[in-house]
Amino acid sequence: MEKMNEKIQNIAKELLENKEVNLIIGFTKGSNPLRMRSVFITDPKDVSKLSFNSHCVQDLAVFLKKPEVKKFGKIGIVVKGCDEKAVNTLIQEYQLSRDNIKIIGLECHGVIKQNLADKGENSLNQSTVYDKCLSCEVHTPALYDYLVESDEQAFEINDNSIKPYAxxxxxxxxxxxxxxxxxxxxxxxxxxxxxxxxxxxxxxxxxxxxxxxxxxxxxxxxxxxxxxxxxxxxxxxxxxxxxxxxxxxxxxxxxxxxxxxxxxxxxxxxxxxxxxxxxxxxxxxxxxxxxxxxxxxxxx
Ligand code: SF4
Ligand code: SF4
Ligand code: SF4
Incomplete structure (x- = not known):
């Protein structure tokens, strides 16, 4: 994920330096290598904290509704395709202005179920990802200002007996x-x-x-x-x-x-x-x- 992380960091740095946004919401390494958490960055010097991998399960769009975040005005957010749909819905429902958000969309092949990650699972495949990833229609987000392609290969769906939400x-x-x-x-x-x-x-x-x-x-x-x-x-x-x-x-x-x-x-x-x-x-x-x-x- 090194190339991917470098691209996310460069985009965030440029946005903050050019004052196109006042805050970047993204993912960073958590308490152990298989736990990722949210991070809020206002200083371009801190963009090296930004990181992404198949353990980034959270939907960061949840923060866009918070007054503590809204006060920053122009915001940049790192999103997977499913999370980006929440950004779109907030715009549709007049909770967010398109002019105030820069969307750093990530190509995503899936995220690993947290209960498996907690036991050390680190491989992305049909039986380790959430059901939503098996029926995903937005591996590339529907809307973005910047698109960061994945460094990972998409996994093969080779067991047709596994059905999402069966x-x-x-x-x-x-x-x-x-x-x-x-x-x-x-x-x-x-x-x-x-x-x-x-x-x-x-x-x-x-x-x-x-x-x-x-x-x-x-x-x-x-x-x-x-x-x-x-x-x-x-x-x-x-x-x-x-x-x-x-x-x-x-x-x-x-x-x-x-x-x-x-x-x-x-x-x-x-x-x-x-x-x-x-x-x-x-x-x-x-x-x-x-x-x-x-x-x-x-x-x-
Ligand atoms: S127990 Fe589960 S369903 Fe009930 S309020 Fe808490 S999160 Fe929601
Ligand atoms: S799955 Fe739907 S109801 Fe549940 S947190 Fe996401 S948007 Fe909300
Ligand atoms: S594969 Fe699709 S549903 Fe799964 S986390 Fe990525 S964008 Fe979301």
Whole structure:
């Protein structure tokens, strides 16, 4: 990754020196070689800290919604293709101005699951990457100001029995009661820590519905109905918007398979409305616009 890192560092240095941005958000080496973390750089002398490899799992676009970051005005960000879709969605939803962001897009072949990396896994292949990487359509980001090509070879998909999000098809074949049982079991584990919300680049409401108590929309204690309400409301608030970065599922301390919900919503949105989130900054958000031809058979 040496060439790739050098290119990222040179772009960042140029942007900071020319005052085209006041801050660069990127990845740097973490506490061990298989852990990467975010870094915030304002001084061109520090760009040597920037680094990228297949352990850069975080979606750095989450920081773009923070007031502490917004105050820098013009910002440069290092993004993989999936994370860049979050930047596009923030622009589409008027949370970010295209003029204030420089996108350093990275060609990316996949990132290694963190639980495997924690056990020392360092090879990129079909069984070590996240499901999102097996169905990735944005190995090259959809939008960028600079593109940094990968030094790594793309891996071969040689085992067709490994299907991304295979559980979705299994759930679709269940009866409504069985499916409800599956999700009740999962939601029962929820401890309402809201890590899924905090890590999501697209959960940016200044006051989340879960914190409103007049009226109280969602029970705040940990109990069956409130847990299901919380997870379902969050899924609906993200449908047609979630860009599938997988950060909510990665952050969940009790391992609720949140990506099954996100991916199912994304598949349904595409099937019913022909819309994929985060691809086109000029597209109107699918659930923020009315079209007389919209699918409406569900209205009885
Ligand atoms: S989904 Fe695509 S862009 Fe995102 S980490 Fe996986 S391979 Fe890279
Ligand atoms: S809901 Fe999860 S997968 Fe979707 S954008 Fe938010 S953090 Fe990423
Ligand atoms: S991260 Fe997991 S446990 Fe925490 S609120 Fe979200 S779903 Fe519940």
């Amino acid at each position: 559980k979705i098809e299994e759930l679709d074949l269940m009866t409504a009661e069985e499916r409800n049982g599956f999700w009740q079991n999962e939601f029962e584990k929820c401890i309402k820590c809201y890590a899924c919300r905090q890590v999501c680049p697209l959960c940016y409401c200044t006051r989340c519905i879960v914190e409103k108590n007049t009226p109280q929309w969602i029970e705040t204690n940990i109990e069956e109905t409130g847990n299901a309400q919380w997870n379902m409301i969050r899924a609906y608030h993200l449908s047609g918007r979630c860009i599938g970065c997988g950060e909510c599922e990665r952050a969940c301390p009790v391992n609720i398979p949140l990506m099954l919900i996100n991916e199912k919503m994304a598949r349904d949105t595409f099937e019913k409305f022909g819309y994929k989130s985060g691809i086109d900054i000029n597209a109107k958000p699918v659930f923020g616009t009315f079209d007389i031809n919209d699918f409406n058979d569900f209205i009885k």
